[in-house]
Each structure stands twice: as C-alpha cells, then as structure tokens.
Amino acid sequence: MKAGQSLSHLTARLLVNLEDHFMMDRPDLVLAHGDTTTCFTTAISSFYHQIPFFHVEAGLRSNRLNSPFPEEFNRQTIAPIARHHFAPTELEKENLIKDGVSSSLITVTGSTIHEAVQTMISKVTPASKACFSELNESRPLVLVTLHRRETTQLLQNTLHGLKSAALSRPEALFICPVHPNPLVQEAFQTYLKGTENIILTEPLAYPQFISLLMRSQLVVTDSGGVQEEAAFLGKKVLLARSETERTDGFESGLTQLIGLNSESIYKTVLDELSGAVCTINFPKINSLSRASEIISNEVQRVVG
C-alpha cells in the first residue's frame, strides 16, 4: 500500500492501470476475488471494455452499505457486472438470488481458502515456521490481527482491552502482525508498544502465519479471511467487530463475535486464556472443497 493513499486515489490509479493493461493485452475472460478495491475496479474495467467478468467469492452481504466499508458497496456494485458468480455456500447463493441474479449464473463452489490452507500446511517445515525467541512450548499464544478501515476509530478500544489482558496474563504471549496501513501502524505503536508480552511484527509470510495459527490457543481478529482460516483449523476466534457476514466457526461455537468494547474484549480474552485449550480437528483432505476445480470447469464451459 502506498502510504496514506485515499480510496479515491487508489480507485483511480487501479482503474487507469487496468485499462492500460486491457488495451495492451486484452483478455477474453477476467476473474477476481471478493470485495476489495482491486476486485471492484477490475469489474468496472471489465465492464467498460466489455470483457466477461467472473466473480469468485460472490454473494457475501451485510445489506448495510456502510459496513463493512467500502466492501459492502463493492460487493453490491460488482454483482450486476459479473457474468458468473462463484458463491462459497448456499447462503451466498440465496443472497445473490434476492438481489435479482438468475440462479443459472451462480455456482456454489466452497471456499478456495480451505484448499490454500491445506496446501500451506503441507509446506510448513521447521525452517518456515515463524521464530520468536519469546515463544516456547508451554507459553499460551494469542495471535492478533486488526486492520479494518471502518473500525480504525474503534481500534483504540480493542487495543486497550488487549493490553489490559496482556498485563493480567504475563505468561501468555500476544503476537501481532501489523497491517501496513499507516493509521493501523500508528495505533499499534501508540497503544501496545513497550508491553513485554506483546510482540509487534511485520506481516508474516503465509507459511509462517499458518504455522503460528496452528500453534495459537486463541485468535483475536477483525479479518474475515483469518476467521475462515482459523475456523478451518479448528481454532477459537474472537471477532473484534460489530457484525460479520461470514458464518465460519459459528456453528461449532468456536467463533465468537465480541464487538469493539474495551472491557468486553479484556474479559473475553481472559476467560478464553483461563479455559482449556479448545480445538477441533480440521477436515480431512477428502472432505475438502474442490472450489478451484469447479471454477475451472465453468471457465472451460465458457472459453471452450
């Protein structure tokens, strides 16, 4: 991310870059994922250039245009442009149908992230494991990732809650890979730096992150992606946000929405650290989604 880039500047830059590329080397079919500014601008550029656009991880909805911001707006804007929608589950398919998308244009695929995590687990070697000298076998590990734009103002509360929890439980180690967003960097530096059992680190390489996730007792996050990864690995997740469109981990009770209140975050983290380590086994490989194969089949049907 360029330091301090605004959404407008980012959107404009990506639109122009994509157009330059499409003019120079026009694809016949474009695929993008989810609800980021990248996916949003890719859909718009594809539309302007009349190139069929396929949307992966389609159909997530909060039905509140401002939350998550700007992702919900992105999703709602991408949907009418997409020629085909790959929904992770039946729930997202239903959301799209409610928005007027024909069911013939929707394929339920499962989540590609399960395939990604499975591949990464097989690649985690002792050498690729994240190394922190403070982390020994017996020490409870809390993995923290917080970055959301609409919660930046509220990030302070979450960080206060975490700091209090860390001070109350010095034997636990809190590792925070910090998002490069300058506002997020500043908040973490201001509120958490100097606490002995809190480690602020750069974003980790994916195998390292997965190895830490596998090792962790508790995950505190506002990221839907981390929620998915942790739920897949059977980890207890405290979601520091006011709502979520993702259902991962809720059925099993391993994911809990804790809001953005300092006191509630402090209490919940302490409760979880006092409890027994709670994990379930991640699904066996044969029960995995074959999302990428299903998507390939649909692409083949179109491009021949």
Added chain:
Amino acid sequence: MKKIAIVIGTRPEAIKMAPVYLALRKRFGNSVQLISTGQHRELLWQGT
C-alpha cells in the same frame, strides 16, 4: 486459445486465488495470466 486473466491486488486475494490460478494453469497453460494491481504491493509475494 482464449486469454484468461486473474486479477489480484492484496495478499488475501493472492492466497485465495492461488488454487484457482494453479487449477486454470494446469488446464489452460500459458493462456492464463496473473495481473497484480499493486494495491498492497509489498504483501503480494507470498500468495502464489
């Protein structure tokens, strides 16, 4: 052969689209291209 483009820009997108990219490459070979928008430039390198 028709050209297929996958566009990514952030690390989560790279991670989540990696299985799709690999599956499409396997089936369609070099006609599949990966485009990075550079939204989060320094976070992209691990995903693929």
